[in-house]
Amino acid sequence: MQATRPSARIAVVRRALLFIALVVGACGDDRAEEAPQAVSQAAVVGPKVALLSTRPGATETELRLQPIGASTPSAPVGHVPHVADGTVRGALLGDGVVVVADAERRRDPSFGAWLYRLRPGAPAAKLVSGVVHAARPWVTAEGTVLVERGEAGPETDGQLRTDSLTVDEIAPETGAARTVHAFSGYATHIAGVTGKEVLLYRVAWQHADLVAVRIDTGTLRPLLAEMPAFARDFSVDADGARVVFTNRDAQGWVVQAVPLAGGTASELVRVGGMWATPHAFPGGGVLLNDGRGATVVGGNSALSRPLGPGFDELRAATDEWAVLEHHVPSDFSTPFAVELKTGAVQPLAAPRGVRIDVAGVLP
Numbered sequence: 001m002q003a004t005r006p007s008a009r010i011a012v013v014r015r016a017l018l019f020i021a022l023v024v025g026a027c028g029d030d031r032a033e034e035a036p037q038a039v040s041q042a043a044v045v046g047p048k049v050a051l052l053s054t055r056p057g058a059t060e061t062e063l064r065l066q067p068i069g070a071s072t073p074s075a076p077v078g079h080v081p082h083v084a085d086g087t088v089r090g091a092l093l094g095d096g097v098v099v100v101a102d103a104e105r106r107r108d109p110s111f112g113a114w115l116y117r118l119r120p121g122a123p124a125a126k127l128v129s130g131v132v133h134a135a136r137p138w139v140t141a142e143g144t145v146l147v148e149r150g151e152a153g154p155e156t157d158g159q160l161r162t163d164s165l166t167v168d169e170i171a172p173e174t175g176a177a178r179t180v181h182a183f184s185g186y187a188t189h190i191a192g193v194t195g196k197e198v199l200l201y202r203v204a205w206q207h208a209d210l211v212a213v214r215i216d217t218g219t220l221r222p223l224l225a226e227m228p229a230f231a232r233d234f235s236v237d238a239d240g241a242r243v244v245f246t247n248r249d250a251q252g253w254v255v256q257a258v259p260l261a262g263g264t265a266s267e268l269v270r271v272g273g274m275w276a277t278p279h280a281f282p283g284g285g286v287l288l289n290d291g292r293g294a295t296v297v298g299g300n301s302a303l304s305r306p307l308g309p310g311f312d313e314l315r316a317a318t319d320e321w322a323v324l325e326h327h328v329p330s331d332f333s334t335p336f337a338v339e340l341k342t343g344a345v346q347p348l349a350a351p352r353g354v355r356i357d358v359a360g361v362l363p
Contacts, residue, residue, distance in 0.1 A: 044068075044339065044344065044346055045069040045070060046067065046069055046320070046321055046337060046339070046346065047067070047068060047318070047321065047361055047363070048065040048066060048068075049066050049067075049068060049316070049323055049335070049337070049348060049360070050064075050359035050361075050362065051063070051064045051065075051066045051358060052080070052099065052357040053350060053355070053356055054086075054088055054354055054355045054357075055354050056085065056353070056354075056355070058084070058085075059082060059084050060079045060080060060081050060082065061079065061080045061082065061088045062076040062078070062079055063077055063078040063079070063096070063097060063359075064076055064077065064350075065120065065362065066348060068323075068337040068348060069346045069347060069348075071349060073350055073351050074349075077120035078096070078118045078120055078121065078122065078123075078124065079124065080099050080116050080118055080124045082101035082102050082103055083103065083104070086102030086103070086113075087101070087133065087134045088101045088102075088357060089101075089135065089136040090136075090357055090359035091136065091139050091145075091359055091360060092359050092361070092362065093117065093139050093143070093145070093172060094119075095362065096117065096118050096119035096120060096122075097117075097118050098115060098117050098139065098145050098172060099116045099137070100113050100132075100135050100137050101116060103129070104129075108152065110132065110150070110152060110163070111132060111151065111152065113129075113133050113135065114128065114131060115128045115129075115137060115145065115147050115170060117172050125175075127145070128147070128149070128175055130150065132147075135148045135190075136190075140169070140193060140215060141195075141196075144169050144172065144215075145169070145170040146169055146170070146180065146215070147167070147168055148165070148167055148189065149165070149167075149177075150163050150164055150165040151164045153184075160186060160205070162184055162185060162186070162204070162205070165183045165188040166180075166181065166182045167180045167200060168180060169215060180198065180213060180215055181198075181200060181213045181218060181220070183200075183202055183204075185203055185204030185207075186203045186205075187201070187203040188202050189203075191234035191236075191243060192234055192235070192236035192243055193215075194238060196215055196216060197214055198213050198215055199212055199213075199236065201231055201245075203229050207226070207229075208228065209225055209226060209227060210223040210224040210243070211223060212260070212262075221262065222262060223243070223258050223259075223260070223263075224264075224265060227247065227265065228249060230247050230274075231247040232246050233274075233276070233277045233279075235278055235280045235286075235314075238280075239283075241259060242257045242258060242260060243260060244257045244268065244278045244279075244280055244286055245278065246274055246276050246277070246278060248274070253270070253276065254271065255268045255269050255270075255276055255278045272290060272291075275289055277311060277313055279313065279314035281303070281314065282301075283299060283300055284299035284301070285299015285301055286299070287312065287314050289311045289312060292308075292309055293305025293306065293307060293310060293311075293312060293326075294311070294312035294324075301343070302343050306324075306326075306336065306338065307326045307345075310326050310327055310328035311326070311327045311328075312324045312326050313325045313327065315335075315357075315358035316359075316360045316361045320339065321338065321361060322338045322340060323338075323348065323361055324336055324338065325356060332354060332355060332356065333356050334356075335348040335350055335356050335358055336348050
């Protein structure tokens with residue numbers, strides 16, 4: 001049997017494990033339930049949110065610019081093509097988005113995604129191919145785009161494949177690509193972007209680390225020279241000058257933090273599984289999940305289980321708003337917004353029966 005790249009195989013395993021985790025987390029906790037925060041009855045209309053919506057089996061994804069608090073879904077302003085049921089991830093860029101979408105039907109989908117730029121009212125423009133399956137594009141302060149790309153290495157029976165991986169900076173106007181960092185291994189995952197650096201989680205044979213790389217020069221500095229290779233769900237806490245994530249050690253799953261200046265990993269909290277999905281929350285604290293809905297710990301926010309049982313993922317934030325996706329087992333995700341000043345939960349209308357990806361909040 002041929003070996004396949006871990007990113008594709010691990011993605012399948014993680015999806016299966018996450019489904020089990022969702023069911024256990026949502027249904028198997030015998031602790032006292034907390035009442036979810038009520039959705040605001042008088043919806044306050046806020047800024048527009050870039051939403052990508054994909055119907056099951058579809059070969060294109062729709063872009064909507066959806067006002068927070070509006071009662072009905074807005075009309076699509078653009079479409080991105082992809083293979084049927086392809087994975088789509090986006091990020092806000094100007095008045096539109098950049099999108100990584102599965103564009104090539106392959107036996108091994110590891111590098112079958114393309115990067116597109118999509119502006120309202122214009123056709124999707126392909127920028128580059130060879131992008132990592134299910135990766136998310138990152139937009140820098142200078143307006144360029146960072147993506148994970150690669151080429152498959154040789155197959156070796158009984159061993160995991162070592163691929164040639166890069167993190168590339170893409171000019172969104174032309175598609176010109178420049179390699180910021182190259183690595184040979186199983187994965188080079190963008191953990192975040194802060195200032196002029198991109199944070200990378202790198203995994204190779206018997207090795208994993210967390211490094212910061214200057215986007216303009218490629219200069220590398222270590223944040224964690226060695227770490228267990230189970231890390232996931234990285235989130236940069238700019239105010240706290242740290243990056244938080246979930247990892248596994250000899251005692252089980254744990255949420256950890258590492259200073260952006262580098263150092264050792266500190267334990268924030270022990271969690272029941274990899275579904276904790278930590279996110280640095282605006283104004284301080286870390287959003288954590290246990291299957292009963294998310295709560296913010298260690299900060300001033302009173303947000304607690306806003307939509308009840310399930311898992312809440314922070315996807316975008318401004319000084320006034322946080323936009324999240326609420327996930328429950330065997331159902332489509334529900335996007336919603338939180339007004340940070342009041343804590344009021346506001347609806348985010350989206351079509352029913354579609355997969356949703358929040359790409360960002362328009363200024």
